[in-house]
Amino acid sequence: PQSFRRLEYRPPVYTFDQVELDIALDPARTIVKSRIEVLPGKSFEPGAPLVLVGHDLEFVSLRINGEAHRHFELTPETLTIHSLPNEGKDKFIVEIICVCVPEKNTTLMGLYVSNGNFFTQCEAEGFRKITYFLDRPDVMARFKVTLRAREAECPVLLSNGNLINTEKLPNGWHSATWEDPFPKPSYLFALVAGKLECIEETITTSSGAKKLLQIWVEPHDLKKTRHAMDSLIASIHWDEKRFGLELDLERFMIVAVSDFNMGAMENKGLNIFNTKFVLAQPETATDADFANIESVVAHEYFHNWTGNRVTCQDWFQLSLKEGLTVFRDQEFSADQMGSESGRAVKRIEDVRLLRQLQFPEDAGPMAHPIRPDEYQEINNFYTVTVYEKGSEVVRMYQTLLGRDGFRKGMDLYFKRHDGQAVTCDDFLMAMADANGKDLTQFKNWYSQAGTPRVKVQEHYDAAKKQYQLTLTQSCAPSPGQPEKKPFHIPLKMRLITKANDQKEQLLELTQASQTWTFDNVEERPVLSINRNFSAPVNLDFEQSEADLLTQFSSDDDAFNRWEAGQKLAMQMILNNRLPDAQIIEAYRNILLDPNLDPAFKDLTLTLPAESYLYEQCTSVDPQKIFTARRAFRREIAKQLQLEWAALYQQMQTPGPFKSDGVDSGKRALKNLSLSMLLEAAPGVWAPMAANQYQIADNMTDRYAALAALVMHGAKQAKECLIDFYNRFASDALVIDKWFGLQSSRPPVDGLDSTLEEVKKLREHPAFKLNNPNRVRSVIHAFCANNPASFHQADGSGYEFWADSVLALDPINPQVAARLARALDRWRLFAQPYQDRMKAALERVSACQTLSPDVREVIGKALG
Ligand code: B3K
Ligand code: ZN
Numbered sequence: 001p002q003s004f005r006r007l008e009y010r011p012p013v014y015t016f017d018q019v020e021l022d023i024a025l026d027p028a029r030t031i032v033k034s035r036i037e038v039l040p041g042k043s044f045e046p047g048a049p050l051v052l053v054g055h056d057l058e059f060v061s062l063r064i065n066g067e068a069h070r071h072f073e074l075t076p077e078t079l080t081i082h083s084l085p086n087e088g089k090d091k092f093i094v095e096i097i098c099v100c101v102p103e104k105n106t107t108l109m110g111l112y113v114s115n116g117n118f119f120t121q122c123e124a125e126g127f128r129k130i131t132y133f134l135d136r137p138d139v140m141a142r143f144k145v146t147l148r149a150r151e152a153e154c155p156v157l158l159s160n161g162n163l164i165n166t167e168k169l170p171n172g173w174h175s176a177t178w179e180d181p182f183p184k185p186s187y188l189f190a191l192v193a194g195k196l197e198c199i200e201e202t203i204t205t206s207s208g209a210k211k212l213l214q215i216w217v218e219p220h221d222l223k224k225t226r227h228a229m230d231s232l233i234a235s236i237h238w239d240e241k242r243f244g245l246e247l248d249l250e251r252f253m254i255v256a257v258s259d260f261n262m263g264a265m266e267n268k269g270l271n272i273f274n275t276k277f278v279l280a281q282p283e284t285a286t287d288a289d290f291a292n293i294e295s296v297v298a299h300e301y302f303h304n305w306t307g308n309r310v311t312c313q314d315w316f317q318l319s320l321k322e323g324l325t326v327f328r329d330q331e332f333s334a335d336q337m338g339s340e341s342g343r344a345v346k347r348i349e350d351v352r353l354l355r356q357l358q359f360p361e362d363a364g365p366m367a368h369p370i371r372p373d374e375y376q377e378i379n380n381f382y383t384v385t386v387y388e389k390g391s392e393v394v395r396m397y398q399t400l401l402g403r404d405g406f407r408k409g410m411d412l413y414f415k416r417h418d419g420q421a422v423t424c425d426d427f428l429m430a431m432a433d434a435n436g437k438d439l440t441q442f443k444n445w446y447s448q449a450g451t452p453r454v455k456v457q458e459h460y461d462a463a464k465k466q467y468q469l470t471l472t473q474s475c476a477p478s479p480g481q482p483e484k485k486p487f488h489i490p491l492k493m494r495l496i497t498k499a500n501d502q503k504e505q506l507l508e509l510t511q512a513s514q515t516w517t518f519d520n521v522e523e524r525p526v527l528s529i530n531r532n533f534s535a536p537v538n539l540d541f542e543q544s545e546a547d548l549l550t551q552f553s554s555d556d557d558a559f560n561r562w563e564a565g566q567k568l569a570m571q572m573i574l575n576n577r578l579p580d581a582q583i584i585e586a587y588r589n590i591l592l593d594p595n596l597d598p599a600f601k602d603l604t605l606t607l608p609a610e611s612y613l614y615e616q617c618t619s620v621d622p623q624k625i626f627t628a629r630r631a632f633r634r635e636i637a638k639q640l641q642l643e644w645a646a647l648y649q650q651m652q653t654p655g656p657f658k659s660d661g662v663d664s665g666k667r668a669l670k671n672l673s674l675s676m677l678l679e680a681a682p683g684v685w686a687p688m689a690a691n692q693y694q695i696a697d698n699m700t701d702r703y704a705a706l707a708a709l710v711m712h713g714a715k716q717a718k719e720c721l722i723d724f725y726n727r728f729a730s731d732a733l734v735i736d737k738w739f740g741l742q743s744s745r746p747p748v749d750g751l752d753s754t755l756e757e758v759k760k761l762r763e764h765p766a767f768k769l770n771n772p773n774r775v776r777s778v779i780h781a782f783c784a785n786n787p788a789s790f791h792q793a794d795g796s797g798y799e800f801w802a803d804s805v806l807a808l809d810p811i812n813p814q815v816a817a818r819l820a821r822a823l824d825r826w827r828l829f830a831q832p833y834q835d836r837m838k839a840a841l842e843r844v845s846a847c848q849t850l851s852p853d854v855r856e857v858i859g860k861a862l863g
Contacts, residue, residue, distance in 0.1 A: 001376050001852060001855055001856065001859065002376065002852075003374050003375070003376055004374065004375055004376070004378075005373060005374050006314070006316040006371070006372065006373045006374070007373070009313070009314050009316070010043050011041060011042030011043045011138065012041035012042065012043060012134060012136065012138060012139050013040075013041050013043045013044050013045070013048045013050075013051075014038050014039065014040060014041045014044065014048075014050050014088065014134065015038075015039050015040070015041040015042075015134070015139050015141075016036050016037065016038060016039070016134060016139055016140075016141035017037040017038075017039055017091070017141060017142065018036075018037045018141065018142050018144070019034065019035070019036050019037070019141040019142065019143050019144070020034065020035040020036075020143075020144045020145075020146075021033070021034050021035075021131070021143065021144070021145045021146070022034075022035075022145075022146045022148070023130075023145065023146070023147050023148065023191065024148045024149070025102075025118055025147060025148065025149040025154060025193050026149075027101075027102050027103035027113050027118075028101060028103055029099055029101065030099065030100050030101070030102055030111060031060075031097065031098075031099055032097070032098050032099070032100065032130055032131045033095070033096070033097050034094075034095065034096050034131050034132075034133075035093060035094075035095045036093070036094045036095075036096075036133075036141075037091055037092075037093055038050060038088075038091065038092050038093070038094055039091050040088060040089060041139075044088065046087035046088065046089055047084075047087045047088065048088060049080050049081055049082045049084070050080070050081040050084060050088065050094070051078055051079075051080045051081075052078065052079045052080075052081070052096075052132035052133055052134060053077060053078055053079075053125075053128045053132065053133065053134075053135050054077070054078070054079055054098065054128050054129075054131065054132040054133070055076075055077060055110070055125075055128045055129045056100065056101075056105075056110070056129055057098045057099065057100055057128075057129070057131070057132065058098060058099040058100070059074055059079065059096075059098050059132075060096075060097040060098055060099060061095075061096070061097045062079075062081065062094070062095070062096055063093075063094075063095040063096075064081070064084070064085065064092060064093065064094055064095075065085055065092050065093050066093070066095075069081065069083075071083035079096075079132045081094070096131060096132050098131055098132060100129060100130060102118060105129070106770050106811045106812055107129075107811075107812055107813065107814070108121055108259055108260065108261045108772070108812060108814070109121050109122075109125075109126035109129060109261070109814070110122070110126045110127070110128075110129025110130050111129065111130050111191070112259070114257050114258060114259035114260075115194075115218065115258060115259075116153070116194060116195070117154075117192070117193065117194025117195065117196065117218075117257070118149075118154070118191065118192065118193040118194055119190075119191075119192055119255070119257045119259075119260075119272060120189065120190050120191050120192075120267075120272070121260070121261065121265060121272065122186060122187045122188070122189050122190065122265075122267070123187040123188070123265060124187060124315055124378045124379060124382075125187075125378065125379075126187070127186035127187060127189055130189075133186050134186075135186050135187075136185070136186075136314070137185040137187055137311050137312045137313065137314065137315065137421050138185070138312075138313050138314065138421040139185060139186070140183040140184055140185050140311070140419075140421060141183055141184070141185075141186075142180065142181070142182075142183050143159075143160060143161070143179075143180045143184065143189060144164075144177065144178070144179045144180075145159040145160070145177065145178045145179075145180075145189075145191065146175055146176070146177045146178075147159060147175060147176050147177075147178075147191055147193060148169065148173055148174070148175045149173065149174070149175075149193050150172050150173055151168075151172055151173065151174040152172060153194070153195070154193040154194050154195070155194075155195060156192070156193060156194060156195070156196045156197075156216070157174070157175070157176035157191075157192075157193045158176075158178070158190075158191065158192040158193065158216070158253060158255065158270055159176075159178035159180075159189075159190065159191045159192075159270060160178060160180040160184070160188070160189065160190055160267060160268045160269045160270050161178050161179050161180030161181060161182075161249065161251075161268065161269050162178065162179055162180075162181070162249070162250055162251060163176060163177070163178055163251070164177050164178065164179045165177040180268055180269065181249075182248070182249075182268060182308070182309070182419075183419065184268050184308065184311075185311055185421065188266070188267050188268045188308055188311075189267065190265070190267030190268075190270045190272055191270075192216065192255045192257075192270065192272065195218070195219070196216045196217060196218060196219075196255065197216070197217065197218075197219045197222055198214040198215055198216040198217070198222075198253075199214070199215050199222060199225050199226070199229060200212060200213060200214045200215075201213045201229055201233070203233060203236065205236065205240065205246050205247050206240045206246050207246060209246075209250075210250075211236075211247050211249070211250060211251065211252060212250060212251045212252070213229065213232055213233070213251075213252050213253075214251070214252075214253045214254070215228055215229055215232075215253075215254045215255075215256070215278065216253060216254065216255040216256070217255075217256045217275075217278065217279065218256075221256065221275070221279050223281065224278075224279035224280055224281050224284070224285075225278065225279070227280045227285075227290060227293055227294070227659070228254060228273075228277075228278045228279075228280070228293055228297055231293060231294040231297040231298060232252070232254065232297050232301060234294075234298075234332075234336065235297060235298040235301040235302065235332060236301065238298070238332050238335065239301070239302060239305070239328075242331070242332075242335075242407075243305075243328075243407065243410055244411070245305045245414075247304065248304070248309070249268075249269045251269060252269055252271075252301075252304075253269060253270050253271065254271045254272075254273055254278065254297070254300075255270065255271070255272050255273065256273050256274070256275045256278040256279060257272060257273070257274065257275065258274075258275045258732055258771070258773065259770070259771055259772065260272070260273070260274040260275075260772060260773075261772055261812070261814045261815060262274070262382065263276075263277050263296050263299075264277050264296050264297075264299070264300045265300070266299075266300040266301075266303035266304065266307055266308060268304070268308050271300045271301070273296070273297075273300070274773065275732070275733060275773075276289070276292075276733055276736075276773060277292060277293050277296040277297070278293060278297075279733060280293055280659075282657040282659070282697070282698040282699065282700075283697070283698060283699060284699050284728070284731055284733065284734050285699055285733075286699050286700040286703055286704075286737075287659055287663075287664035287667055287668065287700045288700075289699075290659035290664070291333070291659075291664070294333060294336065295329050295330075295332070295333045296329075298328075298329045298332045298333065299325055299326065299328075299329040302325050302328040302329060302332070303321065303325050305414070306321055306324045306325045306328060307321035307322075307325060309414070309418055309419065310413065310414065310417045310418060310419075310420060310422060311420075311421045311422075312421060312422070312423075313421045313422055313423050314423075315375070315378045315381070316371055316372055316373070316375075317371060317422070317423050317424050318371075318378075318381060318382070318386050319370040319371055319386045319387075319390035319393075319424060319446075320371075320422065320423065320424045320426075320427055322382075322386050322387045322390055323370060323386065323387065323389070323390020323391050323392075323393055323394050324390070324391075324394050324427070326387050326388060326390065326391035326394075327390075327391040327394035327395055327398075330346065330350055330391060330395075333346055334346040334347065336661070337661040338660070338661055338662075339597075339661070340558075341558060341596075341597040341599075341600060342597065342599070342661045344532075344558035344559060344562075344597075344600065345558075345597060345599040345600055345603060345661070345665070347532060347533065347558075347559055348558070348559055348562050348600075348603050349603070350388075350391075351533045351559070352603075352609070353384075353388060354384070354388045354389065354392065354536060355612050355615075356609045356611050356612050357384045357388070357611070358383075358384040358385055358388045358389050358536075359451050359538070359612070359615055360611055360614070360615055360824070360825055361383060361384055361385055361824070362385060362389070362449060362450055362451045362478070363450070363451065363476070363478075363615060363825075364824040364825050365479065365824055365827075365860045365861045365863065366380075366383070366479075366821065366824055366857065366860055366861075367385075367449040367450060367478040367479055368381065368383070368385055368386075368449050368478075368479075369385075369445075369446060369447050369448055369449045370385055370386055370389050370390045370393055370424075370445065370446055371424050371446040371447065372386075373447075373480070374480075375856070376852055376855070376856035376859075377813075377817070377851075377852045377853045377855075377856050379813075379814050379817065379853055380817055380853055380856055380857060385449075389536055392535075392536040393445045393446070393536075396442075396445070396490050396534070396535060397409065397431050397439075397442075399490045399492070399506065399534050399535075400437070400442075400488075400490050400506075400508070401431065401435050401437065405434070405435045405437075406431070408434040408435060409430050409431035409432075409434040409435060410430075411434070412430040412431075412433060412434040413426070413427055413430035413431075416430060417430075424446050425443070425446075428442065428443060428446075439488075441485075441486070441487075441488040441510055442488045444484075444485050444486070444487050444488065445487060445488070448475065448478075448481060448484050448485065448487070449478035449479070449481060450475045450476050450477070450478040450481070450484065451475070451536065451537060451538055452473050452474070452475045452484075452487050452489065452535075452537045452538070453473065453474050453475065453476070453537065453538045453539075453540050454471055454472070454473050454489065454491070454509065454530075454535075454537050454538070454539055454540065455471070455472040455473075455474070455540040455541075456469070456470075456471060456527070456529060456539060456540065456541035457469070457470040457471075457472070458470075458527060460521070460524040460525070462523075462524070464519075465519065465520055465521055465522055466517060466518065466519055466521065467495060467517070467518040467521040467524075467525060468515055468516070468517050468518075469493075469507075469515065469516045469517075469518070469527065470513065470514070470515045470516075471491070471507070471509050471513065471514055471515075471516075472512065472513040473486055473487065473489060473509060473512060473513070473537075474512075475487070479860070479863075486509075486510060486511060486512050487509075488508065488509075488510050489508070489509040489510070489535045489537060490506055490507075490508055490509075490534050490535055491506070491507045491508075491509055491529055491530050491534055491535055492504060492505070492506055492507075492529075492530065492531040492532060492534040492557075493505055493506075493507055493527065493528060493529040493530070493531060494528045494531065494556075494557070495518060495521060495525035495526070495527060495528075496525055496526040496527070496528055496550065496551070496554070496555065496556075497521065497522065497523055497525045497526075498523060499522055499523075501522075502518075502521070502525065504531065504557075506534075526547045526550050526551060527541075527547075528551060528555050528556075528557055528560045529541070529560075530560075531557040531559060531560050532557060532559045532560075533559055533563075543567070545568065545582070548564045548567055548568045549564075549568070549582060549583070549586055551563075551564035552564040552565045552568060552586050552590075553586055553589060553590075558600060561604075562600070562603055562604055565586070565587075565590075565604050566607075566608050568583055568586075569583075569607050569608060569632065570608050570612075570613065570616065572632060573607070573608075573613065573625070573628045573629050573632050574613065574616060574617070574625075574628070576624070576628045577632075578631060578632060578635045579632060579635050579636055579639070584635075584636070584639045584640065587604075587605060587636060587640060588640060588643060590604050590605070591605070591640065591643045591647060592643065597665055598651060598665040598666045598668065598669040599661065599664070599665030599668055599669070600665075601669050602665065602668040602669045602672050605636065605672060605676075606672065607629055607632065607633055610622070610625055610626060610629065610787045610788070611787065613625050613629065614787075614825065614828060615828075617828070618828075619828070619829070619830045620825075620828050620829045620830060620833075621829075621830045621833075622787050622788060622791035622829070622833065623788065623791065623793070626746065626747075626787065626788035630746075633676075633679060634679050634680065636676070637676040637677070637679035637680035638679075638680045638681075640676070641676075641677065641680045641681070644673040644676045644677050644680070645673070645677060647669060647670065647673040648670055648673040648674055648677065648688075651666045651667070651669045651670035651673065652666075652670065653666050653667060653670075657697065657698045664700070667700050667701060667704075670701075671700070671701065671704035671705075671708070674688070674689055674692065674704065674705065674708050675704070675707070675708045675711065675712075678708045678709070678711075678712040678714065679712060682712045682713065682714050686709060686712070686714035686715070686716050687716070689705045689708045689709050689714065689716070690705070690709065690714075690716040690720060692704075692705035693705035693706055693709070693716075693720050693723075699734070699737075702724075703737060703741075705720075706720050706721070706724055706741065707741055710741055710742065710745050711745055711746065711748075712748070713748035713749070713750065713751050721738070721742070724738055725738055729766075732771075732773070732774075733773070735766055736773050736774060736776075736777040737777070739761055739764075739766075739767070739774065739777040739778045739781070740776075740777035740778070740781045742754075742757055742758075742761060743757070743758050743761060743777065743778050743779075743781035743782040743785075743786065744781045744782065744785045744786045745757070745786070745789070746786060746788045746789060747788050747789055753789065753792075754782065754786060754789035755782070755789060755790075755792070755796055755797055755800060758778060758779075758782045758800070759800070761778050762778060762779075769807060769808060769811055770811055770812070772812065772815045775808065775815055775819075776815075779804045779808075779819060780818065780819055780822075782797075782800070783797070783800075783801050783804070783819060783822040784819075784821075784822045790822075791829070791833055793832055793833065793836075794836075795832070795833075795836030795837075795839065795840065798823070798836050798837050798839070798840035799840060801819070801822055801823065801840060802840040802841075802843045802844050804819060805819055805820050805844050805854060806844060806847055809847075809850060809851050809853075809854050810849070810851075813851030813852070813853035813854060814853060816851065816853065816854050817851070817853035817854050817856070817857050820844070820854050820857040820858055820861075821857055823837050823840065823841055823861060824857075824861055826838060826841065826861065838862075841858055841861055841862055842862065844858050845858045845859070845862060
């Protein structure tokens with residue numbers, strides 16, 4: 001397979017100035033005419049041919065400077081144009097006509113049809129499926145786009161920028177012309193056409209300019225757009241306040257589509273979203289949905305500066321825009337929580353996700369630095385490493401430089417690079433120069449994969465009242481990187497003493513090993529380190545249970561307080577122990593503490609995920625881990641049954657539904673209590689869950705009750721599932737929840753295996769292999785989010801996985817490749833799991849017609 005390498009980057013030979021597109025939309029035959037002004041690029045040499053890329057296109061004609069041009073070659077991937085006027089030294093005009101077939105496009109890249117409407121997805125390399133182009137991010141052009149369509153079928157015609165003209169045309173056709181004043185790479189191009197309606201709002205931004213905001217959806221969904229609009233407005237104001245960045249267009253549009261490969265896309269002025277991240281009403285969306293919508297709307301909006309105004313030179317630099325923009329959306333969501341404890345809750349949630357998904361990636365066969373050096377298929381590199389670890393790296397600048405220093409760096413970055421396509425090094429240099437700080441060693445975060453491990457050794461000398469701390473860093477080998485250089489690791493720490501006389505400090509660990517000495521420490525302290533998870537590392541820190549309990553009950557850093565509890569639980573679960581009296585008491589104190597945020601209590605009583613527990617083992621027995629974790633949970637449920645029952649009553653949220661941090665935290669704790677009660681005594685408490693299911697006035701409570709019944713195998717589950725389906729049959733996003741819940745049910749004694757259920761769900765009339773949300777709710781939910789059901793000793797789960805990857809790949813390689821990742825960590829497993837996983841991987845690998853996407857994932861897994 002062909003690999004692309006970061007160090008092989010060459011600037012473009014030609015570049016584009018003005019681009020005009022004229023697109024006549026027809027599901028069966030869309031005609032795309034382009035008129036492109038071409039100029040010599042940075043690597044230009046006289047006489048060089050112009051090499052454009054195009055995929056799945058029917059070529060019709062080529063003209064240069066108005067004349068038909070015959071000197072060209074076509075391959076399935078390229079259009080190479082020779083004999084350019086004056087050897088290409090002056091500006092010349094290329095005009096191309098080609099055809100594509102949106103209704104046949106199941107890959108959901110390029111131009112495609114969903115529910116009868118037209119949409120595009122161009123990042124990373126989808127534009128080449130619309131027309132022949134220099135489809136690379138360092139070619140930035142000004143676009144003017146005319147869309148034509150039959151008015152009855154496509155009353156709405158949208159593209160990037162400002163609407164400058166509309167016309168009625170013969171035979172029931174009409175057209176709209178859009179102009180985007182900002183030069184942009186092709187990956188930010190978008191069009192939308194069809195029967196859509198919008199809500200709109202006019203706001204005034206910091207400079208006093210008026211802006212039109214619109215959210216476009218299918219007509220029946222209009223009533224579900226308010227929360228997305230509120231989130232957009234909040235994001236616009238936040239970016240002005242925190243970073244001084246203002247919306248630069250007169251109009252900003254969001255469009256929702258139900259067939260979409262990922263969450264959303266930041267096309268300039270015309271963001272396109274998976275419906276899942278736009279549509280919400282209390283009756284149909286959970287608190288988690290509301291929060292996700294807020295954060296994805298913010299993320300895409302923030303890309304307008306970090307991604308669009310300043311974009312990436314090449315796709316190896318993806319984290320330049322993604323890591324930075326995730327950091328920005330995380331900070332936004334934290335601020336939206338409205339309190340310090342709310343910020344901590346958000347931080348804990350983000351770290352949980354990082355450790356559950358990114359740490360395994362960083363230890364597996366697809367491990368890559370946040371700025372990868374090599375890829376076969378760029379779509380495989382929209383990873384939790386590039387995004388979430390990328391965000392952690394950006395957060396470390398802020399930790400090292402302070403908030404003001406970070407802001408100075410951002411200001412300099414925009415001052416230097418607005419309108420350019422740049423690299424991660426440019427970002428680092430802006431941070432370094434704005435603060436006069438040497439960040440040379442910090443570059444290792446960009447070039448080295450793997451989660452660093454920091455060993456903590458303490459020594460307290462009571463006579464000298466001196467405390468010594470030695471930190472030693474290491475990082476395991478990762479593909480292509482046998483040895484690692486030390487990272488620049490910022491570690492926030494504080495010594496916890498009874499006198500409470502020690503301040504928080506920032507240690508910068510830059511050597512392989514360093515020792516710090518603290519004087520005047522009157523008693524042996526308890527160390528609180530990596531506070532607020534200041535660095536994305538694993539700590540190798542042997543702490544006594546007593547110290548952990550101290551931290552768990554009194555660390556003033558909310559993150560580390562939570563972390564101590566997780567560590568205690570993890571050690572016991574991995575040693576197959578049940579919670580002892582002390583930890584039960586500690587949990588009880590947390591639950592009863594009137595000063596703690598309910599959302600924090602919910603996170604504290606939520607045990608580490610199985611995928612995170614796996615990473616602590618050298619040979620994983622998934623059934624043993626499941627059983628130990630479940631027994632541990634059951635014991636907490638039983639021992640604290642009175643407390644759970646009381647909390648269930650106390651955490652009710654009377655009054656109209658509010659999706660804010662306060663009420664959603666209460667609901668989370670209430671519903672955890674409900675789940676714990678069913679864990680303790682399903683027969684006793686299931687009627688209460690069934691009642692909550694029936695009387696709930698919001699989806700959070702209704703779904704939580706249903707989940708508690710299903711997860712604990714209550715007999716009421718069946719009829720509630722039927723009721724749920726019938727109630728929401730016309731709402732695809734809710735039906736996704738219905739599928740997802742059943743596919744992610746862990747094993748329950750006396751019930752059919754979840755695999756049997758999932759196979760039935762695949763035959764359900766509402767299951768569709770070509771809708772990514774539905775596929776994710778059934779197949780990914782089972783293979784990636786239901787480890788105890790998936791990992792069966794007979795390998796049946798893996799067989800199902802292989803069948804599913806092979807069935808999906810010809811339809812949608814991107815979605816198939818995501819699913820293919822579910823077996824990444826096969827080498828970590830004990831027998832017989834390991835051999836069975838290998839066999840399933842080999843069966844997929846033997847398929848001769850795999851997409852490059854799946855081929856890369858499977859090849860690296862087996863490699
Ligand atoms: N930039 C897009 C992701 C595009 C993925 C292409 N396979 C969404 C985002 O990160 O905002
Ligand atoms: Zn993004």
